[in-house]
Amino acid sequence: MNLRIEQLSKSFGNRVVLDGLNLTVERGEAIAIVGPSGSGKSTLLNILGSLEKPDSGKVVLGEVVVNELTKHLLEAFRSRSVGFVFQEHLLLPYLSALDNVLLPCLGHPETTPIESARSLLDRVGLTERANDFPSTLSGGERQRVALARALIHEPLMILADEPTGSLDHERAVELVDLLLSEAKMQNRIVIMVTHNLDLAHRLDRTLILTNGQLTLEGG
Ligand SMILES: Nc1ncnc2c1ncn2[C@@H]1O[C@H](COP(=O)(O)OP(=O)(O)OP(=O)(O)O)[C@@H](O)[C@H]1O
Ligand SMILES: [Mg+2]
Numbered sequence: 001m002n003l004r005i006e007q008l009s010k011s012f013g014n015r016v017v018l019d020g021l022n023l024t025v026e027r028g029e030a031i032a033i034v035g036p037s038g039s040g041k042s043t044l045l046n047i048l049g050s051l052e053k054p055d056s057g058k059v060v061l062g063e064v065v066v067n068e069l070t071k072h073l074l075e076a077f078r079s080r081s082v083g084f085v086f087q088e089h090l091l092l093p094y095l096s097a098l099d100n101v102l103l104p105c106l107g108h109p110e111t112t113p114i115e116s117a118r119s120l121l122d123r124v125g126l127t128e129r130a131n132d133f134p135s136t137l138s139g140g141e142r143q144r145v146a147l148a149r150a151l152i153h154e155p156l157m158i159l160a161d162e163p164t165g166s167l168d169h170e171r172a173v174e175l176v177d178l179l180l181s182e183a184k185m186q187n188r189i190v191i192m193v194t195h196n197l198d199l200a201h202r203l204d205r206t207l208i209l210t211n212g213q214l215t216l217e218g219g
Contacts, residue, residue, distance in 0.1 A: 001027045001062040003048070003157060003189050008057035009212075010043055017043050019212025020057070027156075030180055030190035032200035034217070035209035041193040042161055044209065048191060049082045049159045050074050061156060079104055083150030083158045085179070087165035089142040091134040091149075097121060098130040101148045113152065120148035124178060140171035147179055157189040164199060176202050 003025040010018040017040035025031055033041050046052040048059055050066050059066040061081060069077055091100045101117040121130050124144035134142055143163060150158055160179065164172035176192070176199050183190045192203060200206040206217040 001156065003191075004058070004060040005048070006058040006060070008044075008047065008054050008059065010040070010047065010052075010054050016212050018047075018054070021212070021214050023207070023214055025189050025191070027189060028184060028187040029205070030183060030192070030203040032203040032206045033191065033193045033209055033214075034195065034197065034200050034206060039209045040212065041209055045159050045161050045191060045193060048157070049084060050078050080153050081156045083153065083155035085143070085146050085150045085158065085160040085163040087162040089134070089139075089146040089166075091142055091145055093134055096131045096133060097126060097137065097145045100134065100145055101152055103149060104152050117148070117152060120151055121145070123182065124148050139166050140175065143167060143171075143175050144178065147175065147182070151182055154186065155188065157191065158183055160190065160192040162193055162195065164194065164196070169196075169198075172196065172199055173202070 005021055005023040008018050008021040021044070033044065035041055043052065047054050050069070054067055064077065066077060092103065095103065098117055098121065101120055102112055102114065105112050118130060121127060124147055126141060126144055129137060129141065134145070137145065158179065163179065164175050167175060179190065180202065190203065194200050207214045208217055
């Protein structure tokens with residue numbers, strides 16, 4: 001099981017953002033993507049998570065060619081195989097921490113994994129805060145709730161777009177280490193976009209996205 005990106009291209013109008021990218025990521029591997037603002041990092045992550053379509057090329061996760069899935073299968077794929085963490089936590093303000101973690105399971109009350117959600121909150125250090133609302137949590141705590149939510153469906157791949165963008169350095173390191181330990185434990189793939197090279201270097205490989213191409217840092 002791995003993630004393969006083959007000849008991936010994407011343009012907006014005549015602006016070429018991704019220009020024939022190739023990359024293979026093995027299960028359990030954590031990749032950092034850095035690069036200038038506007039270089040296409042979020043676009044790449046959105047395509048990997050099937051939130052956006054490439055113009056050409058392929059994203060293959062295990063046996064699944066993600067960009068060839070029909071709409072119905074795409075939604076199932078997105079919710080079961082991919083966990084997203086964004087720069088802003090995107091928690092719903094009127095739901096408790098626990099209910100925010102359970103949000104991706106909404107609509108399936110018979111199988112709502114409350115115990116899994118509690119155990120995830122334990123693992124991110126928020127046992128005591130399960131019933132608290134986002135507005136009463138610190139920035140770091142909110143991002144940890146967002147991480148727990150990204151893990152609720154046991155995704156094969158975690159996509160994180162500047163997940164530490166709103167945190168100070170100490171909180172950022174804490175969140176990245178938590179993300180990595182959760183991912184490594186279950187052999188999940190991590191693709192994390194960051195502007196911070198110190199954080200990037202905590203992951204297995206750092207790739208630079210410039211001029212539509214990915215290159216290995218120092219390579
Ligand atoms: N929906 C869209 N329509 C038109 N242009 C877009 C769209 N989405 C992104 N772009 C353009 O594509 C380029 C890449 O954007 P993207 O958001 O992927 O960059 P980024 O590397 O994530 O930047 P940042 O570090 O600032 O978040 C930018 O020039 C942006 O303006
Ligand atoms: Mg971005």
